[in-house]
Amino acid sequence: MLGKYKYAIEIGGSFTRIYVRDNGYALCEPTLVSAEPTPQGYQIVGLGEEAKKMMGKTSDSVEVFSPISNGQIKNYEYTKALMNYFLEKLDFKKKRDSALVLVNCGLADKDKETLLSLMYEIGFKEVVLIPAVFCSMIGIGKNVSSTKANMIVNIGGANTDIAVINMNSIIKGATIGLGGRAVDVAISNQIAYNHGLVIGIGASEKLKNEVGSLYPNDTLNMEVTGVDIESKVPRSYIISSSDLLTVLEPFFDEIIRSIDVTITSLSPEITTDIINNGVQFVGGMSKISGLENYLKRNFRYPFKIVEDGENVTILGAGKLLDDQDLLEKIYENT
Ligand SMILES: Nc1ncnc2c1ncn2[C@@H]1O[C@H](COP(=O)(O)OP(=O)(O)OP(=O)(O)O)[C@@H](O)[C@H]1O
Ligand SMILES: [Mg+2]
Known part of the structure; x- marks a missing residue:
């Protein structure tokens, strides 16, 4: 008890x-924690919100992780x-x-x-x-005790949790190591590769959240400042939604593949419940612009993107x- x-x-x-x-x-x-090396070992210099503010803003020796x-x-x-x-x-x-x-x-x-x-x-x-x-x-607001199964997909910062639940238990559950952070890293790699510009992870997260879009023809853009790979001199570049689409699409393709694999492994009765109830998308990454449009084009099952999903x-x-x-x-x- x-x-x-x-x-x-x-x-x-x-x-x-x-x-x-x-x-x-x-x-x-x-x-997040930020820490700095000292002769006595690493010393914490910031925690939570304070640590985040230090991202890319302090000396090279301060690490935020x-x-x-x-x-x-x-x-x-x-x-x-x-x-x-x-x-x-x-x-x-x-x-x-x-x-x-x-x-x-x-x-x-x-x-x-x-x-x-x-x-x-x-x-x-x-x-x-x-x-x-x-x-x-x-x-x-779903009833987890019901015999009718529901499916949730939580696309967070580090992981995506995929689960099918009924009668107070998880029929099928998986966690895959794909989340917003992986997209941030991929964006910064892509900008380094395509434009010879090194930007911080905080800047690529901002790009993802504000310019990132799954609409095929979105035209949002944002100027980012980084360091030129060759000259080591600060330089700015305007990144547009289409630059980010090549990172975002494979990420969501992979998530959809994992959902498909999960659904395929279920009994026809459970699959029918999921089709009737729709797959529920939550988590911070499900706020990405154009997700609904993307899912309509690429996902075979009914779905709902939950508001305030994080x-x-x-x-x-x-x-x-x-x-x-x-x-x-x-x-x-x-
Ligand atoms: N508007 C947005 N568009 C795209 N991504 C966003 C948006 N807002 C937040 N995110 C991203 O969502 C992620 C955080 O989501 P969430 O808060 O659900 O994660 P978490 O619960 O901390 O992580 P996890 O569930 O993986 O342990 C971050 O990568 C963040 O950049
Ligand atoms: Mg989470």
Whole structure:
């Protein structure tokens, strides 16, 4: 029998989000740490929003990175520092007694254990790990207990989670290591290759979010400044949507292929449910311009792109904090 949980924590590849029972959605900050080498080893110089602001803005020696990658804790101490910082930052300094921590479908047992020990080490007494895909479904108002299956695709910063759920359990779930970050890197590589210009990862993320488009003929554009590969002199260049299409299309083609593979492995009854309910797209990358148009051209199944798709998962976790009965049922099946 589970007790009542106070916090819901989603440590995403791009953002960490926290929901507190009776207080609501309390925090959303980049899952980023900036650190600098010193004779005593690396020293943290910024966390969360502060670390993000330092991207490409400080001396070469300051590194900004996510201590978590694909749901796995890569740097335990930095993750601990980051979580402590976020929790202390909340206005209502409630006791760290109990938390639901959201995880990817495919997280390995040893990574789950690492995550649990970290949570206990920062003071939580009771922690349960819940697959984030349940919370996404609950967040968009789907009934995860129904016999009718629903499918969710969460395209985030580091990963894409694909899951089919019914009767409080995951019929099929997969996490693939494709998210917005991979697109940012590909954009910056492409600009270096095509235009001889090195731009920062922050600049390529901005390009992706503001100029990136899956419409075949979009004409948005933006000037970016970088360093010329040969002369090492700063130089600007205007990047247009069509420059980014060659990165975005293969990315979404790959995601669609993975969804197709998942659906093909399901029974005809479950497939019929999915066709009736439509595939639900959530996550920050599902906000890319032209996704609806692209899916209509390339995806064989009915679908819906959920509004505010990057926040539905933590909002769903918030609902789960209040629904003891449902939490219990989901927990039994994980
Ligand atoms: N308008 C936009 N167009 C395209 N991408 C966007 C847009 N807004 C945000 N993103 C991207 O969405 C990603 C973040 O999504 P989200 O917040 O769902 O990730 P996350 O939950 O932190 O990561 P993950 O689920 O992989 O652990 C980032 O790569 C960000 O650049
Ligand atoms: Mg996410």
